[in-house]
């Protein structure tokens with residue numbers, strides 16, 4: 001008996017120690033325990049309040065349990081039956097009242113947090129409104145007021161409220177920018193909202209949290225929170241797409257032609273805002289200013305020439321079942337050359353510095369890098 005009590009006590013101690021490790025130690029990029037904005041902060045505060053409250057309950061109940069087991073255990077040689085008690089008014093009232101108080105102590109902050117992080121927010125002057133559509137397995141981000149459409153990377157200015165109107169083009173998805181806010185489902189024919197504010201600039205990871213079949217695990221995204229000036233620069237590049245009119249170098253020019261010849265242009269746009277978007281029509285990631293993207297495709301890996309080439313060479317290998325076909329037969333003698341040109345072209349989009357784009361083409365490797373993060 002005593003041995004058991006020690007085991008149970010050790011277990012409590014161990015889990016307390018472990019959970020404090022988790023809190024202190026894990027500032028991983030997807031950790032909800034280190035919030036980066038007020039919505040996520042509210043949520044973690046509520047979580048910790050209930051968490052510590054439950055520890056008080058565990059310690060109190062466990063303490064009484066251990067105490068009575070030790071204090072009232074059968075002594076050797078004592079076979080008498082202890083006094084039989086049934087019903088003790090004080091105890092009955094106490095153990096009815098305490099749980100009620102506990103439930104109230106959890107309910108009040110819960111409701112307050114629900115209000116503060118309300119599901120529907122009325123857009124104000126300073127807010128950034130983004131229409132988010134989940135597709136198998138990528139994200140469409142449209143800024144209706146700014147005339148910007150992009151995919152998988154959501155640029156937002158630091159300190160401003162971002163209101164997302166969310167829906168799905170196919171199955172259920174769930175938008176989860178873990179350090180900034182909680183999850184919200186994207187449901188076809190329904191508008192769900194989520195809002196957040198990023199306190200500091202940085203790149204925040206996000207992930208689809210709904211099992212949306214196939215390449216679900218690669219349906220990732222980035223929230224790129226920038227200072228106002230940087231956000232303006234990014235925005236400006238979408239609103240003034242002059243870079244593409246610049247006479248490009250021969251490789252980039254070849255890529256530009258291939259973009260039409262290989263049929264990429266039947267699915268992808270590179271010229272900005274597509275007004276005729278409607279759910280139900282086939283739709284594909286907008287590649288406007290693709291050279292500014294950090295990752296390819298939907299957060300699988302860094303947007304380097306190697307990774308982009310690997311994606312173009314065999315999209316089905318990287319994200320099995322996704323809606324982009326493999327466009328070159330393995331035996332196609334022009335495959336690598338054409339991919340190099342397309343990579344050079346795509347990476348030049350949105351970059352002022354053509355030389356920089358060219359330089360990154362120079363060390364274009366063959367074989368591809370399947371490293372993911």
Ligand SMILES: [Cu+2]
Nearest residue numbers: 173208212219
């Ligand atoms: Cu999904």
